[in-house]
Amino acid sequence: MTFINYAAREINCKIVYYGPGLGGKTTNIKYVYEKTNPNSKGKLISLATETDRTLFFDFLPLDLGEIRGFRTRFHLYTVPGQVFYDASRKLILKGVDGVVFVADSQAARMEANLESLRNLDLNLKEQGYDLRAVPYVLQLNKRDLPSALPMEEMKRQLVRKGEPVFEAVASKGTGVFETLKTIAKMVLLELRKGR
Amino acid sequence: MPGNDLVLHEEEFAKIREVISRLRTECNAKVVFLVDKNGQQIAATGELNSIDTTALASLAAGNVAATDSLARLIGEKEFSVLFHEGERDNLHISVVGGRVILVVIFDERSSLGLVRLRVKKGSTELGAILDIMLKKSAQPRKAAAGGSPFSEITDEDIDKLFSD
Numbered sequence: 001m002t003f004i005n006y007a008a009r010e011i012n013c014k015i016v017y018y019g020p021g022l023g024g025k026t027t028n029i030k031y032v033y034e035k036t037n038p039n040s041k042g043k044l045i046s047l048a049t050e051t052d053r054t055l056f057f058d059f060l061p062l063d064l065g066e067i068r069g070f071r072t073r074f075h076l077y078t079v080p081g082q083v084f085y086d087a088s089r090k091l092i093l094k095g096v097d098g099v100v101f102v103a104d105s106q107a108a109r110m111e112a113n114l115e116s117l118r119n120l121d122l123n124l125k126e127q128g129y130d131l132r133a134v135p136y137v138l139q140l141n142k143r144d145l146p147s148a149l150p151m152e153e154m155k156r157q158l159v160r161k162g163e164p165v166f167e168a169v170a171s172k173g174t175g176v177f178e179t180l181k182t183i184a185k186m187v188l189l190e191l192r193k194g195r
Numbered sequence: 196m197p198g199n200d201l202v203l204h205e206e207e208f209a210k211i212r213e214v215i216s217r218l219r220t221e222c223n224a225k226v227v228f229l230v231d232k233n234g235q236q237i238a239a240t241g242e243l244n245s246i247d248t249t250a251l252a253s254l255a256a257g258n259v260a261a262t263d264s265l266a267r268l269i270g271e272k273e274f275s276v277l278f279h280e281g282e283r284d285n286l287h288i289s290v291v292g293g294r295v296i297l298v299v300i301f302d303e304r305s306s307l308g309l310v311r312l313r314v315k316k317g318s319t320e321l322g323a324i325l326d327i328m329l330k331k332s333a334q335p336r337k338a339a340a341g342g343s344p345f346s347e348i349t350d351e352d353i354d355k356l357f358s359d
Contacts, residue, residue, distance in 0.1 A: 001200055001233060002201075003200065003201045003203070003231060003235040004200055004202045004203070005203045005237075006202065006204045006208075007203055007204065007209070008203075008208070011345075012235045014233060014234070014235075042247065042250060043249075043250050045250050045253065045254065047257070057257060059234075059254075061249045061250075064356040064357070065356050067348060067356060068344045068348060070344065072356060075235075087264055088261070091260040091261065092257075094260065095231075095232070095233030095234075181357045184356070184357075185353050185357075188353050188356075189353070191200075191345050191348070192346060192348045194345065
């Protein structure tokens with residue numbers, strides 16, 4: 001749900017990074033934070049445990065500049081990926097404008113990817129959204145690992161609706177901005193359509 | 196998709212600012228601000244220089260969302276007020292009209308009793324303005340804004356955002 005502020009001439013959109021635990025959601029956002037011009041970003045907030053596992057969410061506000069005289073701001077959120085944090089995940093999906101699913105390419109994590117994807121579908125439905133209608137990008141992360149499944153196999157199991165798919169190594173930044181740009185663009189195109 | 200985009204026009208923005216500015220004076224508070232339940236800041240007034248208001252908005256919304264869920268877990272509809280007491284500054288958070296969050300930051304120059312009293316009165320006024328805002332948000336955007344600037348966004352406009 002985009003927030004359009006005519007008084008301040010601002011558009012605010014919310015993008016949520018979803019996916020299984022230890023898949024690289026926080027790593028994506030951290031990389032964006034590190035590589036973004038200081039004028040265009042706010043503080044990176046991480047509500048994490050002492051062992052750096054996301055407890056509630058990570059939050060990064062980005063200012064992309066002006067479009068038709070409106071400052072365009074994106075609020076990036078990650079959810080906690082671990083299965084038992086489901087209540088928190090539901091809260092973070094509220095008011096979402098676009099979703100990035102960060103899948104872990106390791107063969108041993110395919111079941112966790114599938115479970116998280118089912119969970120996303122379910123939690124979106126609970127909020128009244130339909131995964132098929134929400135702007136959505138699939139990122140296949142950790143492509144550099146020797147145990148990574150072939151791209152085609154991952155796509156076969158994870159693609160849901162012909163969404164854009166990106167290969168990534170978030171720890172090195174590969175694919176991170178491509179993913180972000182694509183989802184941001186999809187959200188803005190949705191805004192153009194109006195409702 | 197559920198609901199509509201939230202649209203804030205200048206008329207309502209001015210009214211909201213007026214109410215929260217008055218509330219700040221009446222409470223003798225440092226900062227008063229209004230956040231959408233999804234974490235978007237709507238308006239703020241007071242000593243804002245030392246505060247990261249974007250982060251504050253997101254965390255206040257997260258706090259309210261988590262507390263709402265806790266309330267439902269124990270069979271309550273909601274906890275309508277949250278209060279955090281610090282050594283110097285205190286945070287009073289309340290939900291207005293079930294939709295937005297009113298945050299008041301105050302120190303020893305004010306008191307919890309005073310803030311609670313004034314917030315109650317201010318919430319009624321804010322609630323009425325929000326109703327109008329939500330009604331307008333639900334209208335087709337063209338009618339509400341005298342033409343939507345977004346229907347004319349081009350691919351080029353979007354590409355420009357990512358040019359660097």
